[in-house]
Amino acid sequence: MPWSNQSGGGGWKGGGNGPWGQPPRGPQGGGGNEPPDLEELLRRGQDKIRRLLPGGGGGRPGSGEPTGFLTALPLIAVAAVGFWLYQSIYVVQPDEVGVELFFGKVKPELNEPGIHFAFWPIEQVETPAVRTENQEVMGGGASTGADSIMLSGDQNLVSVEFSVLWKIEDPIKYLFRVADQRELVRKVSESVMREVVGRTRADEFRTTGREAAQTAVRDRVQQTLNAYDAGVSITAVNVTRADPPLEVQDAFGEVQRAQQDQDKFKQDAQAYANKRLGEARGEASQIREAALGYRDQVIAEATGGAQRFTSVYQQYIKAPDITRERIYLETMEGVLSKTNKVLLDSGSTQGVLPYLPLPEVGRPTTPSSTGAAQ
Structure with missing residues (x-):
């Protein structure tokens, strides 16, 4: 109740004391330090409201x-x-x-x-944002991070950094089945990645087996999340780095260089073997073709000789004497055509020694022999 409506002598508007037992004071002015009238302030506030x-x-x-x-x-x-x-x-x-x-x-x-x-x-x-693709990066930025070191199937250590892309597939399961979906995706993905790396050789995981490992991790993570009814769909798993730990990178580099040298030597040896094998095969083919040609030549000559003998024999049957004489003359012609011959008149042989180096007469003279004779 406002103080102005108080009844009895306790009201300070009728000349009594104020609510704190003090007499009322007039408005400030005249250079005094008296406080303003509280009732006036309340009235002004009520008017404004x-x-x-x-x-x-x-x-x-x-x-x-x-x-x-x-x-x-x-x-x-x-x-x-x-x-x-x-x-x-x-x-x-x-x-x-x-x-x-x-x-x-x-x-x-x-x-x-x-x-x-x-x-x-x-x-x-x-x-929930069902059409937004979320990304979880695991493995850390440092090569020596404890979360990135994994044991491979051949008892080697591999520092793995990978990312998982996922989105909401079932909003109701996503909201009310799992309390922290991002943490669940991270834990399941890291566990499955360690399992896959533990079944794979380090060299294979770093090189040719990376694609197969990413597919296996994605499928396995999706199966695990489906078992939890997380309502999450894994779209991709990307292995961004798979290197040896920082402490053994120098030794690993030496091993890699040795393996590269070994592969180079193998390739050089294989190239030399292919070259020699090609040359040997070419020589063998050449010898085989030459033998076949010689065989065909001998067969052709023998066939021709047999046919010639047959034709001569047929002519011999028809005229034996003439054929024998012709064969004799042809034979002598063939023999005498290959020897040196000196013809002497029968009258000019008188007084000539019966032994003369007649074959030397037909030989051509050389300049040295001519000079010696001179």
């Missing part, structure tokens, strides 16, 4: 006019309705879906992107 309310505000208490609180009820109601609408109307973004809860129970219907209404506070809304 009354001017802000619709209809100019209410009357004073006890005057029979409506009070300021009753006048402010419509404004309070409008503000409450606006706040309720603000809480009830929600917007689903293009990459999201709306999942509504009625008294904490999930509705099976999913709301597509757009503006929707939920009867707050008995209905609540969750809007």
Whole structure:
């Protein structure tokens, strides 16, 4: 109740003491230090509030006019309705879906992107981003990180850094089956990667077996997450780095260089073997072709000789004497054509020694022999 309406002698407006047992003081002025009248301040504040309310505000208490609180009820109601609408109307973004809860129970219907209404506070809304692809990078940036060191199938250490791409497949399972989906994806992916690396040789995992290992990790992680009803779909697993630990990189480099030299020597030896084998095969083919040619030549000569003998024999049967004489002459012609011959007149042989080096007469003379004779 305002102090101005207090009854009895305790009221300080009628000349009594104030509410703190002190007499009232007049308004400040005249150079004095008296405080302002509290009642005047309250009245001024009420006037300001009354001017802000619709209809100019209410009357004073006890005057029979409506009070300021009753006048402010419509404004309070409008503000409450606006706040309720603000809480009830929600917007689903293009990459999201709306999942509504009625008294904490999930509705099976999913709301597509757009503006929707939920009867707050008995209905609540969750809007997970189902069309956004999330990425989890594991292994750390340092080669010596404990999380990146894995034991391979041949008892070697491999520092592995890889990333997992995933997105929400079932929003309801994603929201209410697992408390921390990102941590679950990270733990399961790291565990499966260690399992796959432990079954693979280090060299194979770093080189030719990387693609197969990525596919195996992706399938195995997806199976594990499906068993947890996580509502997550694994889209890809990418191994970005698979190197030996930093402490053994120098020794590993030496081993790699030795292996490269070994491969080079093998390739050089194989090239030399292929060259020699080609040459040997070429020589063998040449000898074989020469033998076949000689065989065909001998067969042709023998066939021709047999045919010639047959033709001569047929002529011999027809005229034996003439044939014998012709054969004799042809034979002598063939023999004498290859020897040196000196013809002497029978009359010019008188007085000539019976032994003369007649074959030397037909030989050509050389300059040295001519000079010696001179």
